[in-house]
Amino acid sequence: MTRAGSIRLGVVAGCVAALELACRMRWIDPVSVIPPSKMALGAWKVIASGEYAHDMLLTLENVAMALGIALVLGFSGGVLLHRFARLRRAADPLLASYYAVPTFIFYPLFIVLFGLNRWPLVAIGVMFAMVAMALNTLNGFERVSPSLRKTARVMGLSPFRETFLVILPACAPYIFTGVKLAVVYAFIAVIAGEFVLAGAGFGFKIAFAYNNFDNSTMYGLMTILLLVVGLVNGALTAWERRLHERTGGR
Amino acid sequence: MPEIASGAPTGAHSAAPPIAARLKGVTRVYPGVGRHPPVQALGPLDLELQRGEFFAVVGPSGCGKSTLLDLIAGLSRPTEGVIEFEGAPVTDRVPEGVGVVFQEDASFHWLTVRDNVAFGLRRQGVAEREIAERVGHAIAFMGLREFASAYPAQLSGGMRQRLCIARTLVLRPRLLLLDEPFGALDQQTRLLMGDEVLRLWRETGATVLLITHALDEAAMLADRVGVMSARPGCFIDMVATGWPRERDSTIVTRPEFGAVTARLWSSLRAESIKAMGTLT
């Protein structure tokens, strides 16, 4: 392990230990924050009971649907923007401001439109994730060196083969960045939606536990979420880094 | 730990010390990190710079030329030995009266040429009127008057180096340290810049230490050239050129010039081969 890595481990361990101590000694109000050991216990109970499996699955389904739609729409959007320069220039200012707009505000509107079911969640997930995918796809296409296209032309490749055998592999690292961001954003949007208002789902369960003063469950669920997101994000980032290194990218 | 020798106090108004800078028994060892053993980058090395002389340092790659400059400037500390500037020991801060021009472009890209040159003076709290006068003079001296309101990004490499020289010059350094300042420039520009530096040297009366890898440049510009060995660098030869103070790049036409360059190369050749070996 690198020096930084071991220090990091030490810092995390230290913080957890400090929190544990602070809670046990009642320096922090035990009603608000429970000791990490109890959090872990809560997480364990959640998993062991299996009661939350249904909601977890629901959330994952929502994320998957939002992700799928966002990837397709985002990729197509990126391709279109790349293909039609005029559209790109027209959309530039709007795209630059897209993530400045709190698109989450459309969530209540979607609920009015679709009802209190999964579709507002999927919709908001798509809204969040789609543009990141589009922008990164576009970025990837733009970074393809003209020499690659010329080489494909010299080799006499058809446009179809040129795209799939040369261009896409060359863009792969950047498109993958788009995919990674789309995953993260879809997750964030869906869980946020479930949290604020939903009938079921992982985020809903956390809010439910909070409203019922069930701290043990609430923190248990949060811990699980933290671990899952941390692992998924870590794995995607490591993969992304390897893709960039392999293609000699920065 | 370096010995702190008690140097004579620098009387600002009495005669300035004849030795501008002195190094005695100086070494620089980089401590080992992890599995890597410590590296002796420089020394042991002795050097005395006479006040007002133009001294050049040549040597193979990696011999520690830049380290030497950093040590004299106070940008780094020696592992052993004493470094003095005008009789006073050099510590962690760059001594007042020392100016440095680096190899890389050190211009501040967010400031205009004029603001770049004025930068050091402004930080010292000099009055704006005096700043304007001195900056104007320095900019004119370095031939940048037309570009005074331009940003470094709009200038060529040579102009940016002139800007860095002007920025140092305006502070009236008594010792000017130049670390391969023309390394990134093409040959013609280098020759012209050499003339500029000579003019600068004559008009300011400063002591100049020039680090360069170009033997002809060292032979042409300097009163004395020190040849450094491969790492750890020490001086293996000192060549006095004996040029008159009023000189410029046309000195290359003199027959003595060839002799100086030849001598430099004969001293340097074996060391360069040694250095190349250690590069692999």
Place this chain on the structure above:
Amino acid sequence: MSTDRMRAPYAAAWRDRLDTALLVAALFALWQLLHLFVGGDALPSPMAAARRLQRLVADADFGANAFETGRAFGYALLISWLGGLGLGVLLGAHRLAGEVFEPMLVTLYAIPKITLYPVILLLFGLGVSAKIAFGVLHGIIPVLLFTMTAVRNIHPVHIKSARALRLGPTDTALHVLLPATLPEVFSGFRVGFALTLLGTLIGEMFASQRGIGYMLVHAMQNNEPEIIVALALLLVAFATIASAMLLAVDRRLRHAA
């Protein structure tokens, strides 16, 4: 076509602006079409939204709500910007510390921070400070990360120059490090702005009795799509205009780089 743009760059820029306006008009047209498709009870028309917004703004209550949101957002933004800047400088300057904390911060960035809201509410209670905390939670990390990267990427020769010019540490920080990093730091500010706004609004939607976020949720609970759309229109306009202004500043900061 491209030589066209090179020869007359101003004309080209105006053509692009016109195209953008056309695109925006097309989006409004799309909205109108959707409205006709799903009906006014589900999705009010653009005109209806505009009219409702006019009435809302004139309404006495609205001022109080807008102020509530604005106040929380303002404080949160200040803390996000300044706190992120300070911490970013520290972590960027101290290599090891930066290396240690960066992965943790990046992970924190990716977590649905909303799930930490209950903790914040438990710690801060139901009030303005909780809202500010929500905003800061979202906004501080990008500012920190961008600043940290900017500080790390400072060209070493600038630091050497500062020493060669005999600058003290404060002068070095203020007159060399700050201007050298400003463009990238400001990019962090822009992202921080957007996320702080988002955090504040979501916080209001989740747990507040006042503010624009609350108005949105309230309107949803009372099935008043007109209000929702009107508020959405307002927020989109605000965010877009603010973002455009920040982008303009950003562009000016990069003129010299």
